[in-house]
Amino acid sequence: MSRVVFDHLTKRFGPVVAVDDFSLEVEDQEFLVLLGPSGCGKTTALRVVAGLEDPTSGRILIGERVMNDIPAKHRDVAMVFQSYALYPHMSVYDNMAFGLRLRHIPRKERDTMVRDTAHALGLGDLLRRKPAELSGGQRQRVALGRAIVRQPSVFLMDEPLSNLDAKLRVQTRSELIKLHRRLEGTFVYVTHDQVEAMTMGSRIAVMNEGALQQVGPPQEVYDRPTNLFVAAFIGSPAMNFFEARLESRDGQATAVAEDAHFPLSPEQAAAVDKSAPDGVIVGVRPEHLDLTAADADQCLQATVDTVESLGHEQHVTFSQKSRTLVARLSPEYRLRVGEQVRLRTSAQHVHLFDPTDGRRIEST
Numbered sequence: 001m002s003r004v005v006f007d008h009l010t011k012r013f014g015p016v017v018a019v020d021d022f023s024l025e026v027e028d029q030e031f032l033v034l035l036g037p038s039g040c041g042k043t044t045a046l047r048v049v050a051g052l053e054d055p056t057s058g059r060i061l062i063g064e065r066v067m068n069d070i071p072a073k074h075r076d077v078a079m080v081f082q083s084y085a086l087y088p089h090m091s092v093y094d095n096m097a098f099g100l101r102l103r104h105i106p107r108k109e110r111d112t113m114v115r116d117t118a119h120a121l122g123l124g125d126l127l128r129r130k131p132a133e134l135s136g137g138q139r140q141r142v143a144l145g146r147a148i149v150r151q152p153s154v155f156l157m158d159e160p161l162s163n164l165d166a167k168l169r170v171q172t173r174s175e176l177i178k179l180h181r182r183l184e185g186t187f188v189y190v191t192h193d194q195v196e197a198m199t200m201g202s203r204i205a206v207m208n209e210g211a212l213q214q215v216g217p218p219q220e221v222y223d224r225p226t227n228l229f230v231a232a233f234i235g236s237p238a239m240n241f242f243e244a245r246l247e248s249r250d251g252q253a254t255a256v257a258e259d260a261h262f263p264l265s266p267e268q269a270a271a272v273d274k275s276a277p278d279g280v281i282v283g284v285r286p287e288h289l290d291l292t293a294a295d296a297d298q299c300l301q302a303t304v305d306t307v308e309s310l311g312h313e314q315h316v317t318f319s320q321k322s323r324t325l326v327a328r329l330s331p332e333y334r335l336r337v338g339e340q341v342r343l344r345t346s347a348q349h350v351h352l353f354d355p356t357d358g359r360r361i362e363s364t
Contacts, residue, residue, distance in 0.1 A: 002063060002076075002153035002186045003028045004049060009058035011044050011210075018044040020210035021058070031180050031187040033201035035194060037233070041210035042190045046156050049188065050079045062154060073102075078147035079156040082163065084139045086131040086146075092118070093127040096146045103150075117149040120182075121175070137168040144176075148183065157189045161196065173200055194234055198222065206230050228358035231283050231351060237315055240289070240325040242282040243355065246272050255282050255350070258321045260300035265347045267363035275361045276354045283351035286315070289327035292344040299344045304335050318343070 004026040011019040019041040026032045034042040047053040049060055051072030060067045067075055078099075086095050093114055100110045118124050121141045131139055140160060147155055157176075161169045177200055180187050191197055197204045198218045205215040206229075214226040225231035231239050242257035246269060253269030255262045262282050264272070272280045289299075302318035302325065309331060316327050316335060327343060335341070352361040 003030075003061075004154055004186060004188060005059070005061035006045065006049075007059040007061060009045065009048060009060065010056045011041070011048060011053060012056045017210050019048070022207075022210070022212055023058075024205055024212060024215060026186060026188055029184050029186055031177075031189065031200060031202045033197040033204050034188065034190045034207060035192070035197040035201075035204050035233075036207035036213075037192055040207040042207050043158055045207075046079070046158055046188060046190050049075075049154070050077055050156050051075050052079075075154075076152050077154040077156055078150050078152040079158065080143050080147050080160045082159040084131070084143045084163075086139060086142060088131050091128050091130060092123060092134070092142050092145075095131070095142055096149050099146065099150050113149050113151075114145075117145045120179075121145050121148075136163050136165075137172065140164060140172065141175075144179075148179065151183075153186065155183075155185050155187045157187065159191050159193075160189075162191075162193070169196075176200060194236065198234075206233065208233075224360070225283075225351065226360050228281065228283075228353050231353070231360075235285055237286045237326040237328065239283045239285050239351070242284075242323070243279065244282045245279050246277075255280055255352070257282060260320065262299055262345065262350050263347045264350065264352075265363065268347060268350065268352060268361075271361050271363040272352055276352075276356070279355050280361065281353040281355050281358075283353060284345050284349060285351075286326045286328040288345045288349035289325070289329075289343045290345070291329065291333060292342050299342075301340060301342050304337050304339045304341065306337065307335055 006022050006024045009019055009022040022045060034045060036042050044053060048055050055068060062075060096114045096117065097110055100113060118127055121144060123141055123145060126138060161172055164172060173196060189200065201218055203215060204218050204221050206213040206221065208229050214221055214230045222234055225234060242260055244255035244257035247254050247256045253264040253266060255264055300320055302320035304316060305319050306317040308315040314329050314331050316329055318325050354361055
């Protein structure tokens with residue numbers, strides 16, 4: 001078993017709490033992504049697992065064994081750093097073989113392991129080159145190869161793709177997913193990039209200010225964010241938010257925010273009335289706003305500010321009273337800056353949050 005358990009982990013640097021009472025279990029052979037903004041504690045949590053930082057309190061378990069007092073070299077983990085951390089004076093072959101030599105793997109077996117790994121990563125023709133002779137993508141694959149060749153029980157990856165260009169990031173993401181399937185190892189992957197998290201992770205653990213906010217499959221986290229922070233952080237463009245109050249219009253429960261109104265189901269209205277009777281925050285994702293010509297169906301009227309065409313879709317920024325909002329629309333719409341339009345959504349696409357603590361309001 002190579003599961004990883006964070007058991008009420010806390011890590012302080014003087015008065016600064018980097019990780020705050022963090023509890024999470026990473027299952028054996030799982031690909032778990034720690035996701036959050038810079039400074040949220042995700043890298044610190046990873047470094048504690050690796051043995052590069054000591055916990056202030058709490059425990060780290062790998063398998064069934066508590067690792068708090070186990071030196072890093074005896075934890076059977078491999079870490080891939082954002083900065084590659086290759087030895088510049090060594091060849092690709094020697095960089096990959098270095099850890100095996102430290103473990104006294106016989107020369108012939110070591111050579112086979114390095115060459116097999118290099119072939120799998122497309123590095124077979126580069127084994128005699130030094131890191132300075134490689135591109136950024138090739139260096140990153142060497143760093144991955146150095147971790148993979150050891151065949152550890154746990155792979156720890158700290159933003160390994162952040163130094164790659166956009167095209168190479170997409171390619172390397174795919175390679176990592178295939179590697180995970182082939183190696184059947186446990187991966188803990190740190191990133192601030194939600195696209196990486198959504199496309200690679202079997203589960204996402206969202207962190208903010210050292211605390212775990214939500215953990216679950218990517219689509220679940222996207223569809224049912226547990227609080228305002230997760231709702232705002234997951235999704236690009238970000239979710240639109242409106243401070244609203246509950247009203248009834250022609251027998252239809254409606255959340256009203258200035259000149260905007262959003263239809264609610266009876267279950268949603270009952271949940272709001274119970275949890276946040278004095279007001280509610282309405283969230284609507286950009287892809288769930290669409291244009292309408294019918295007054296009766298409108299949610300709000302807004303003015304086009306900017307239009308960003310991406311080919312397959314367009315991101316349109318609108319001004320509406322004192323707020324700015326974004327919609328992801330079909331490229332078939334020909335919108336002009338300054339044009340006034342009506343936008344609508346449906347009750348099933350409305351997210352509701354308590355304004356006092358930001359938690360999601362669930363309808364029964």
